[in-house]
Ligand code: BEZ
């Protein structure tokens with residue numbers, strides 16, 4: 001028996017694991033995996049995990065993997081519904097007080113939305129209650145940010161994105177790219193989105209149902225704003241009146257992201273929303 005094996009023998013597996021990877025070439029990976037193992041070992045002790053529990057957990061994770069396909073990423077959905085994606089977003093995109101919070105983009109984003117003129121509608125099938133979103137983009141001092149690229153994407157009045165039903169909605173329906181004017185403003189014509197449930201027909205949906213967690217997301221418009229010299233902002237504008245506003249299964253709702261969709265005098269709805277950008281941090285990426 002060599003001396004090293006002698007030292008590790010009898011240690012709790014998590015400690016032995018950490019010792020074994022101490023000399024690994026990639027220390028960030030080694031420390032990350034060792035920390036995960038240590039946390040899981042604590043969990044096993046605290047929750048008094050049994051063999052049956054372990055079998056059930058492994059069967060669930062196997063099913064999550066088997067549900068993934070070109071069209072579906074159940075692992076991402078699991079990370080989203082456990083709040084892990086939002087936690088990483090919050091950590092990566094820490095912004096000064098007063099800046100609009102960054103949130104996850106979700107799976108329905110397409111990077112190639114067409115450019116729209118100010119005031120042009122992104123509703124290509126004119127289905128749904130008209131909504132005018134008057135967006136204003138400012139910096140932390142309230143000064144306008146002209147020439148900012150404002151990208152929007154949203155579900156329709158049935159809660160479905162264009163890429164979820166390509167045979168029924170025109171391509172790029174409810175997607176568009178705008179640019180702010182000299183006053184940092186842009187007018188986006190669209191239809192009022194409906195909330196929608198995240199996929200319920202897979203292992204993540206079934207787990208959430210067993211846990212009594214509602215799957216419906218409150219109605220929202222996704223917005224991504226890019227402007228030179230500022231951190232890129234990816235966020236949501238939420239309909240504050242949606243009954244699910246307090247129970248977003250993805251934990252993306254923040255008080256600063258609540259909007260009111262007010263009835264407009266000539267019909268439809270109007271919403272004014274101010275986005276506050278944070279300056280880019282020297283040396284950091286733009287996100
Ligand atoms: C969304 O808001 O588009 C979304 C985000 C994560 C999972 C499902 C939908």
Ligand code: FE
Nearest residue numbers: 106155220222
């Ligand atoms: Fe969405």
